[in-house]
Amino acid sequence: MRHLSVPSKETSLWRDRLASEGWLAEGCGIHNLGEQRAIPINENAPVNFENLEIIELNAIRAGPKHWTERLPSELFQKYKSDWPMSHDQIGDVIILKIPQNLQKHATAIGSALLEQHSSARVVCADNGVKGQFRVRDLSIISSRNSNQTLTKVRESGHEFWVDPGAAYYSPRLANERLATVECAQKLSETLGRKITVCDPYAGVGPALVPLAASDAVSDIYGSDLNPDAAELLAKNIPGHWSACKDARTLSQEISEFCDLLLVNLPHDSIDHLPDIIPLLRKGNEVVIRGWAILPLESLEDKKEEIRTILTDCNIISLTVDANRSYSPSDTYACIEIHLVR
Numbered sequence: 001m002r003h004l005s006v007p008s009k010e011t012s013l014w015r016d017r018l019a020s021e022g023w024l025a026e027g028c029g030i031h032n033l034g035e036q037r038a039i040p041i042n043e044n045a046p047v048n049f050e051n052l053e054i055i056e057l058n059a060i061r062a063g064p065k066h067w068t069e070r071l072p073s074e075l076f077q078k079y080k081s082d083w084p085m086s087h088d089q090i091g092d093v094i095i096l097k098i099p100q101n102l103q104k105h106a107t108a109i110g111s112a113l114l115e116q117h118s119s120a121r122v123v124c125a126d127n128g129v130k131g132q133f134r135v136r137d138l139s140i141i142s143s144r145n146s147n148q149t150l151t152k153v154r155e156s157g158h159e160f161w162v163d164p165g166a167a168y169y170s171p172r173l174a175n176e177r178l179a180t181v182e183c184a185q186k187l188s189e190t191l192g193r194k195i196t197v198c199d200p201y202a203g204v205g206p207a208l209v210p211l212a213a214s215d216a217v218s219d220i221y222g223s224d225l226n227p228d229a230a231e232l233l234a235k236n237i238p239g240h241w242s243a244c245k246d247a248r249t250l251s252q253e254i255s256e257f258c259d260l261l262l263v264n265l266p267h268d269s270i271d272h273l274p275d276i277i278p279l280l281r282k283g284n285e286v287v288i289r290g291w292a293i294l295p296l297e298s299l300e301d302k303k304e305e306i307r308t309i310l311t312d313c314n315i316i317s318l319t320v321d322a323n324r325s326y327s328p329s330d331t332y333a334c335i336e337i338h339l340v341r
């Protein structure tokens with residue numbers, strides 16, 4: 001296709017001029033040639049432009065907007081409205097739920113997704129979250145010479161290892177983790193010193209990684225009962241204490257040391273509180289930040305339940321915020337308690 005080579009600073013000027021004359025080749029991209037840009041022109045454009053060169057280059061045409069456009073067209077038409085329209089990408093691993101009636105076409109789905117997303121290495125079918133470790137049951141349906149789901153992610157400027165097929169990790173909680181860093185900073189200001197943080201349900205440590213980089217934090221303690229999570233956790237917070245233990249037994253080993261305690265075991269966070277409170281330092285303000293899946297109508301009752309568990313402590317403030325919907329009747333609530341033991 002013919003392209004008009006123009007100085008890069010004059011690209012938009014020439015693009016507008018060609019468009020207004022009806023000489024621009026619509027739907028084609030502009031080549032970057034360093035100091036020059038090559039703008040595609042159509043058959044109505046003149047054969048000569050004063051002082052400017054016309055060059056022959058391949059047209060840049062936009063690829064399909066959605067991966068389903070890369071499926072064989074008969075196959076796409078057959079199941080038109082059944083194709084999964086959304087998927088997650090964690091590092092270079094794509095995860096998607098495949099409806100029952102399309103499972104026999106999993107390979108075609110995987111190939112189309114890999115073709116569409118050049119940064120992806122593996123495509124996995126998501127068969128749901130399983131067991132007490134909340135790990136996704138994934139089956140690899142297509143890959144570029146790889147059969148593992150271990151990958152590196154970047155979240156809020158920090159990089160760390162995850163393995164969505166072996167340990168819990170959700171990119172959707174990134175904002176909660178930023179709020180935790182803010183909470184740590186405020187607590188450090190209140191106490192006038194750096195603080196110690198403990199996450200006994202740390203998973204691979206996504207909440208601890210940004211805290212490890214924070215000026216407000218001195219020591220970090222992370223643990224998880226899932227051995228695969230604990231292995232990645234140790235890798236993600238080098239130089240800090242990490243373990244593979246049941247959170248309820250941690251205080252037998254280390255107690256009264258932490259200023260900020262994270263509790264992310266959404267189905268059991270409140271039930272576990274009595275066993276992990278001994279991890280908190282005595283004599284100064286400390287904070288528990290936890291997450292729990294709770295019936296919307298139960299929030300006031302849950303506050304009372306927490307007050308009862310903490311009867312021996314001086315509660316400075318207690319909030320239970322229904323900030324994310326979990327189901328029509330349940331919320332994924334954020335609990336924040338400031339107290340002195």
Ligand SMILES: C[S@@+](CC[C@H](N)C(=O)[O-])C[C@H]1O[C@@H](n2cnc3c(N)ncnc32)[C@H](O)[C@@H]1O
Nearest residue numbers: 132133168169201202203224225226246247264
């Ligand atoms: C919802 S995930 C949260 C993980 C991590 N905090 C995050 O936000 O990605 C809950 C974690 O608790 C771990 N877990 C479950 N029961 C536990 C227990 N009794 N003690 C310690 N960890 C446990 C699971 O393996 C899982 O990694």
